[in-house]
Amino acid sequence: MGFPTEILKKRMDFFKEQLRNSGVKLTHQRMEIFREVAMSEEHPDAEKIYRRVRKRLPSISLDTVYRTLWSLLDLGLISTLGPPRKTVRFDANMDSHHHYVCTKCGMTRDFYSKKLDRLRIRESESILETVQRTQVEVKGICVRCSRKMQLKNRFSREEK
Amino acid sequence: MGFPTEILKKRMDFFKEQLRNSGVKLTHQRMEIFREVAMSEEHPDAEKIYRRVRKRLPSISLDTVYRTLWSLLDLGLISTLGPPRKTVRFDANMDSHHHYVCTKCGMTRDFYSKKLDRLRIRESESILETVQRTQVEVKGICVRCSRKMQLKNRFSREEK
DNA sequence: TTTGGTGCAAACCGTTTGCATCGCT
DNA sequence: AGCGATGCAAACGGTTTGCACCAAA
Numbered sequence: 001m002g003f004p005t006e007i008l009k010k011r012m013d014f015f016k017e018q019l020r021n022s023g024v025k026l027t028h029q030r031m032e033i034f035r036e037v038a039m040s041e042e043h044p045d046a047e048k049i050y051r052r053v054r055k056r057l058p059s060i061s062l063d064t065v066y067r068t069l070w071s072l073l074d075l076g077l078i079s080t081l082g083p084p085r086k087t088v089r090f091d092a093n094m095d096s097h098h099h100y101v102c103t104k105c106g107m108t109r110d111f112y113s114k115k116l117d118r119l120r121i122r123e124s125e126s127i128l129e130t131v132q133r134t135q136v137e138v139k140g141i142c143v144r145c146s147r148k149m150q151l152k153n154r155f156s157r158e159e160k
Numbered sequence: 161m162g163f164p165t166e167i168l169k170k171r172m173d174f175f176k177e178q179l180r181n182s183g184v185k186l187t188h189q190r191m192e193i194f195r196e197v198a199m200s201e202e203h204p205d206a207e208k209i210y211r212r213v214r215k216r217l218p219s220i221s222l223d224t225v226y227r228t229l230w231s232l233l234d235l236g237l238i239s240t241l242g243p244p245r246k247t248v249r250f251d252a253n254m255d256s257h258h259h260y261v262c263t264k265c266g267m268t269r270d271f272y273s274k275k276l277d278r279l280r281i282r283e284s285e286s287i288l289e290t291v292q293r294t295q296v297e298v299k300g301i302c303v304r305c306s307r308k309m310q311l312k313n314r315f316s317r318e319e320k
Numbered sequence: 321t322t323t324g325g326t327g328c329a330a331a332c333c334g335t336t337t338g339c340a341t342c343g344c345t
Numbered sequence: 346a347g348c349g350a351t352g353c354a355a356a357c358g359g360t361t362t363g364c365a366c367c368a369a370a
Contacts (some may be wrong), residue, residue, distance in 0.1 A: 187369080
């Protein structure tokens, strides 16, 4: 195995370009951290990325990894899995349903759709042994966060 | 507003039955904690559940809330949002893709589907202001966890 | 009465922050 | 030289655990 070279190259080029455009410095650390995420198949967490990057940059620290990942997120170069949450959230609705999710604040609301319930995905490629359920996540920015961001933008425009 | 009475009743009845069947004691605390999750529209976290339950049971402690929630999860009475994770996980694949997710260990793998990409959900009921993307999560038990559980079951059978 | 359930406090661990230093541009 | 980026260590906050007490069957 090994990660497809062209895809990795494409991602690295985009990464460099985005950093340049946004005035964020291109450092070793950022480069290696992004490379690690970009060539991973398994959506690693910060600790795992840290351990791997440290093989090439032994003096890097975990908090640089965190800071870098959050910047990359702001720049739209990576995303996080699921809603952003530092807390586990619970759901007592065991009927088949789907979710609207705000990627900013994590707000989540159920919705129902007979059509979506009928979704059947092709065989799970022997990754999952048994499938429990198939759920659609519609991700976006909720009304409240949207308003907040507009306000913020207005202020920062006025500051200039 | 207010939560539909029939649905809540149905959930409470199922809850009591499941506790009875599994030999887990039905205590005030468990009752109030489950009720709180069952009648919530917003997928609260442990802290929020704790604050609400405390209004009725002022002496309850946060760790009882946690312990209860994990038991309810084991009993299949509630679920958690997204893969169970104590760490944030990152994804540098910004192309449209979907996920296989193991609900036990959180293992997540990408898959692609032109057909699913074409999914268009009906208007988001003014909950989301703007939709960024629609992603399908196929949830189940991965091969590795499945094997582990089989082993465990075999042992516990032998213990008797 | 017995045993699982609960409350308390302390431990744990992932993540964040303040600050002094480093090293690109 | 200047200033953003980094490393270190300490703080933070959500979650878990050990233990003694309590209460339901």
